[in-house]
Amino acid sequence: MTASDRPPVRIGLIGAGFMGRQHIDFIDAAPGAELVAIADPALVAADVGHPVFASAAEMLADARPDAVVIANPNALHVDTAVECLEAGVAVLLEKPVAVDYAQSLRLVDAVELLGGRLLVGHHRRHHPAVARARAAIRDGELGAVVAVSGMWSARKEDRYFTDLPWHSAPGAGVTLINVVHDLDLLRHLCGEVAEIQAMYSSHARGLAVEDTVSLSLRFESGVIGSFLASDAGVSPWGWDQVTEETPAFPFLPDGVAYRIVGSRAALSVPNLARYSYDPSIPADWHSPLSRTYLPVVPRGSFPAQLDHFLDVARGTAQPLVSAEDASRTLALVEAAGLAARSGRTVDVARFRADARAQGES
Ligand SMILES: NC(=O)c1ccc[n+]([C@@H]2O[C@H](COP(=O)([O-])OP(=O)(O)OC[C@H]3O[C@@H](n4cnc5c(N)ncnc54)[C@H](O)[C@@H]3O)[C@@H](O)[C@H]2O)c1
Incomplete structure (x- = not known):
């Protein structure tokens, strides 16, 4: 089957704010993708040319997308992504992967447990x-x-x-x-x-x-x-x-x-x-x-990222930026904050191990 014969990946967008609206344009421009629904409580009364749901759960149950793009506020990233992985859909999750490293580990564990297909939106890597x-x-x-x-x-x-x-x-x-x-x-x-x-x-x-x-x-x-x-x-x-x-x-x-x-x-x-x-x-x-x-x-990073995500969703590629990878970047950001507050050099691997142990205790 050639690329043009394959059915498009049916995508639901969760969060249609500043970044989510850009994702709509990228999806509309991609031959292998089709936007089938939007979940955003701020848009339920709006006419945006697609079915709109008040929550990700309602969208998953009703529109049954193959994949989702999550561009809601950072504090919702982990819960929303886990909910979508549990529904068996592939996930493109905007950065940062979570609001803190400890929380990102919950997503890392969920991806592993569920065998989930998840790409984190550090788009520059696709440039x-x-x-x-x-x-x-x-x-x-x-x-x-x-x-x-x-x-x-x-x-x-x-x-x-x-x-x-x-x-x-x-x-x-x-x-x-x-x-x-x-x-x-x-x-x-x-x-x-x-x-x-x-x-x-x-x-x-x-x-x-x-x-x-x-x-x-x-x-x-x-x-x-x-x-x-x-x-x-x-x-x-x-x-x-x-x-x-x-x-x-x-x-x-x-x-x-x-x-x-x-x-x-x-x-x-x-x-x-x-x-x-x-x-x-x-x-x-x-x-x-x-x-x-x-x-x-x-080539722009965002269209290239979406193309890659379609392959991840089809199961033909491993994510270039996994949850584990993105969580390490988040740990580095937190290690920088600790280094700034303490005036000390921070050993990054030890910082990650301590944070993981604290989360488990
Ligand atoms: N990759 C990049 O370069 C880049 C750039 C900007 C933003 N982002 C990321 O994109 C995400 C969104 O940022 P933004 O600037 O678009 O914010 P925004 O505030 O403009 O948009 C967030 C949207 O999520 C919606 N929302 C709130 N609760 C929701 C829920 N429970 N379910 C579904 N939707 C809900 C809001 O109504 C809003 O429309 C953030 O994670 C941000 O870090 C990434």
Whole structure:
């Protein structure tokens, strides 16, 4: 059976707010997917061209989708995802996988127990430049990776914090809302983080949550990393400004979110500029560097993520971002918070083990 002969995967959307509406557009544009229903208590009286239900349970029972996309508030993620897995449907769950690491473990256990098909929406991993950068690292195109640095800084509008008060309350902050994507990608590119140090500041906005952070990372591979982020500082540096992922951000072509330095070459991401010495000259700091761009076929992360999810739903692919994987990213965010509060270096594996043991006691 060719791809075009296969029946479309029938999808239900749970939560049709800012992100959920974007998922509607992605599903409508995907030949292999069909949106069959929406569950959102705020939309029951609205005419949105699809059957609308007040709850996920009602939608699952009545519309019987093959798969769901969950884009409801973070605090509902784990309960909703477990409910859908128990109903036997495949799940694309928006990030963060849960509001905290302890809660995410409940989902990890449920996926394993139920043999569930679940993909977490860390969409950047599906960007073609990320796959190419990962291959360059894996295949030694940079030599041995020595270090990585990254930045995400963009000044959010003030009403971002006043219109939605949870944005300025503990449980939010630039680390969990934005840097979670970068930490996930750094793990994807450079492997697990062994140790983390952090400095947080609320100085620029004066809110209860951090607006600016600096992180130091030691990866298990021995690679050293640093990451700087702020939602108060104007800058062109950050994934959202240097990709065309969302029209909500201006696009600055040839921009850089991450810099990876190896023993033979350097690579910036996502513009994939590779800097190296000509093989005919000595490979040291006095020689001129040449720059080439690694070729890649452009594609948005979100459509690529949906295509992958259709394969996960059909049972023909394992999820690129599993619940277990995403929960490790969440643990890293929490370990960063602990490092910032305590001023100590946090051993990430021990942090995860302690949190798991606490949850079981
Ligand atoms: N991947 C990304 O880059 C990205 C970007 C933005 C948001 N997100 C994630 O998407 C999710 C939604 O964020 P948002 O910005 O769209 O929030 P939002 O507040 O705009 O939308 C949430 C929607 O969920 C609905 N909802 C509330 N309770 C519900 C329930 N019990 N059942 C079904 N629906 C319910 C609300 O009515 C609302 O329409 C969050 O998890 C967020 O972290 C991801």
